[in-house]
Amino acid sequence: MRRLLHQPLDPVCRKIRLALAEKKLAFETNTVRPWERREEFLALNPASEAPVMIEPDGTIVSNHRVIIDYLDEVYRDPDGGLVLLPGGPVERAEARRIAEWFDVKFAEEVTLNLVDEKITRRFLPRDLGGGPPDTEAVRIGMHNVGYHLDYISFLVERRNWLAGDMLTVADLAAAAHLSSVDYLGNVPWADFPEAKEWYARIKSRPSFRALLADHVAGMPAASHYANLDF
The missing domain is CATH 3.40.30.10 (Glutaredoxin)
Known part of the structure; x- marks a missing residue:
């Protein structure tokens, strides 16, 4: 296996x-x-x-x-199954570019400030940065989420999926990061309906079921996290 x-x-x-x-x-x-x-x-x-x-x-x-x-x-x-990087060189480059946006830019501006601060630090030893979350980092992460949701909205207003007409690794990367933040209930979906509709499409796919079943000991998921009709 x-x-x-x-x-x-x-x-x-x-x-x-x-x-x-x-x-x-x-x-x-x-x-x-x-x-x-x-x-x-x-x-x-x-x-x-x-x-x-x-x-x-x-x-x-x-x-x-x-x-x-x-x-x-x-x-x-x-x-x-799905071709993660479909199309020709231009289409694959765009899918890689957007995936990198979330794996690097979103990670630095949002994930590190929310998921790492609120969850990861709980499991780290003190000498490796463990301890309570840095409230200023959390504030910065919360502020930055909207910027990225606005970019998702911009993309899906013009395309069927983030990188074009087909689902690609770009959508998987973006959804993976947002799902971690959404576990905490820190995604303001109501303010970004286009991004919410895109995420709902991803969230309802069979591939997402295992992620929605995840549980962190001592920190339950937000009430809407596993709800497909959120």
């Missing part, structure tokens, strides 16, 4: 879970804590970062961007 070593609320790990499900590839997950730098995990990925995917034949693929490219090269047949 294919294995994915991951952190449940880490958006780049969630992106890979969505990609595998959209590819219709069976897999099981194992939760890891990369900051512990365990020898067995370092042997799989010396960078000590999740996600790491282990194929049934033992092939090890690490780094979320590398995994996406690997999945589309090895399992590209459209009959087997």
Whole structure:
């Protein structure tokens, strides 16, 4: 069985879970804590970062961007599931650009200030930054969410999906990040109906079911989190 070593609320790990499900590839997950730098995990990925995917034949693929490219090269047949980077070079470049927007820009401006502050720091030892959230960082993250929802609205007013007419890795990356923030109830959906409608389409796909079942001990999800009609 294919294995994915991951952190449940880490958006780049969630992106890979969505990609595998959209590819219709069976897999099981194992939760890891990369900051512990365990020898067995370092042997799989010396960078000590999740996600790491282990194929049934033992092939090890690490780094979320590398995994996406690997999945589309090895399992590209459209009959087997979604093509993550469809079209020609221009279309694939646009999908990569938008995915990078969320994996880097959104991560720095929102995810780190909300998900990492409110959840990840609870599990980190003190010497690695563990402790209560930084209220100023949380305030900044809350302020920045709207900027990115406005950009999503701009895109979907002009396209069927974020990068064009087809669902791509761009949509999976954006939805993965927003789902982590939405777990906390920190996405002002009511102010951005176009973005909300796009997210509802993603949220209702079968690939999203496992994400909606995630639970962080001691921190339940927002009441609307798993509701498809939110």
